[in-house]
Amino acid sequence: MIEILRDLMVKAFAVDSVWSIVLRGLLWLVISVVIIVSMDNPNANQSSIKLKANLGFFLMFTVVASGLIYLLFGYVQS
Numbered sequence: 001m002i003e004i005l006r007d008l009m010v011k012a013f014a015v016d017s018v019w020s021i022v023l024r025g026l027l028w029l030v031i032s033v034v035i036i037v038s039m040d041n042p043n044a045n046q047s048s049i050k051l052k053a054n055l056g057f058f059l060m061f062t063v064v065a066s067g068l069i070y071l072l073f074g075y076v077q078s
Contacts, residue, residue, distance in 0.1 A: 015075050021072065024068070027068065027071070028068040028071070028072055031064060031068060032061075032065065032068075
């Protein structure tokens with residue numbers, strides 16, 4: 001059982017494995033969904049009051065998304 005888990009972990013973090021791309025994509029998706037849900041506000045009055053906070057979240061989303069895209073596609077095979 002431990003050997004199977006070890007093999008899966010090696011495949012998940014190996015640069016030449018498709019599972020590493022899948023793992024990075026899932027990580028990107030989870031973090032993106034968390035950020036999008038945290039920015040969702042149905043009340044228009046509160047949304048206009050918290051414009052500064054929403055713009056801060058947008059900036060954070062942009063920085064985090066850029067980092068995650070780099071993690072997803074930024075490796076070079078040797």
